[in-house]
Amino acid sequence: MKVNDRLILLFQFLKEGHEYNARWQRNVYRKLLAPYDSSRQKFYALLDHSMNTQSKSKIDNAGLFWKRLRPINSPSQINLGQLQRLLRSVLDDNSEFSEEPSFFQIWKILRKKNSGFGPKTAALFVKALVCIHTEQLNQDLRFIEEFRVNENDRVFLPVDTVIIHIFNEYIFSEIGVFLSTQNAFGRINDILMKFNGEDINCPRWWHENDDWNAIGTGVDIDGWAEMSSIQKMIIWDDLWCWGFITQTNKPTKKNNSKRITQLNTNKLYADFNSPSENWEAMENLAEEFIELLTWLRLAQ
Numbered sequence: 001m002k003v004n005d006r007l008i009l010l011f012q013f014l015k016e017g018h019e020y021n022a023r024w025q026r027n028v029y030r031k032l033l034a035p036y037d038s039s040r041q042k043f044y045a046l047l048d049h050s051m052n053t054q055s056k057s058k059i060d061n062a063g064l065f066w067k068r069l070r071p072i073n074s075p076s077q078i079n080l081g082q083l084q085r086l087l088r089s090v091l092d093d094n095s096e097f098s099e100e101p102s103f104f105q106i107w108k109i110l111r112k113k114n115s116g117f118g119p120k121t122a123a124l125f126v127k128a129l130v131c132i133h134t135e136q137l138n139q140d141l142r143f144i145e146e147f148r149v150n151e152n153d154r155v156f157l158p159v160d161t162v163i164i165h166i167f168n169e170y171i172f173s174e175i176g177v178f179l180s181t182q183n184a185f186g187r188i189n190d191i192l193m194k195f196n197g198e199d200i201n202c203p204r205w206w207h208e209n210d211d212w213n214a215i216g217t218g219v220d221i222d223g224w225a226e227m228s229s230i231q232k233m234i235i236w237d238d239l240w241c242w243g244f245i246t247q248t249n250k251p252t253k254k255n256n257s258k259r260i261t262q263l264n265t266n267k268l269y270a271d272f273n274s275p276s277e278n279w280e281a282m283e284n285l286a287e288e289f290i291e292l293l294t295w296l297r298l299a300q
Contacts, residue, residue: 001299004215006171007195012221013292014238017285020278021241022135027273029132029141038076039143043083050125051116062116065090079144084109091115103130104154119185123156127237130155130230151228157192157236159185162243165259170296175209191215192236196229242289245282261293
């Protein structure tokens with residue numbers, strides 16, 4: 001089975017179950033934002049949360065970032081453009097940027113060397129902003145005035161080990177492409193942006209066993225043509241949700257561990273932000289997700 005066909009089946013599953021992770025993430029955002037009144041404080045809360053999702057954060061870089069940012073006497077109510085300028089000044093970013101704020105520019109500024117952020121955590125912050133201000137169920141959490149989404153803008157998938165496992169085991173296994181933690185962010189975002197309809201040239205790492213130009217073609221999913229690439233990437237982010245509760249680390253003889261696909265709903269129960277009213281439905285969908293992955297592995 002071609003990579004494009006695998007992506008179509010995965011996206012169809014994610015789209016149909018999107019409401020559940022959307023509610024889970026809403027609970028996370030609500031708890032983060034509730035203590036604060038100003039948009040500046042809410043920006044800072046999201047920045048802090050995103051930065052601290054790193055398993056090996058660099059405390060010196062993080063400390064310097066906040067030491068520079070927090071004393072700045074910026075207005076309590078700031079918009080996206082003011083945030084972009086604020087981050088540029090804190091990180092001494094003198095590169096050429098458009099004055100018009102964009103998600104891509106904010107991501108690029110944040111992932112600057114020694115910022116305390118990496119590609120994944122910068123993408124996580126941007127994704128949170130977009131979800132809060134575009135998802136219907138988050139209307140009461142919005143704090144940026146005149147929040148606009150330019151369809152030509154770019155949002156990246158926050159790639160972590162959960163998502164890497166899915167791509168290595170079920171998407172790329174048949175074509176000889178292997179992802180590591182060093183190259184996965186770029187490679188997964190390349191192919192998903194191509195699938196979403198963006199003009200992405202065939203990268204050097206792509207394997208000749210599959211046709212790059214076929215990626216993103218023949219997608220017969222309800223509403224596909226009306227969705228922007230950014231909306232599609234928000235749905236792709238649900239891979240983390242379903243991967244998180246269907247993966248576990250199995251000990252090996254060499255005192256290491258191997259990540260395997262296996263129902264692990266204790267992760268669902270143990271996270272206070274997970275929507276308990278949807279646990280049963282999510283358990284059922286998690287089992288369907290495993291069945292889909294198993295079918296993808298066996299498909300030729």
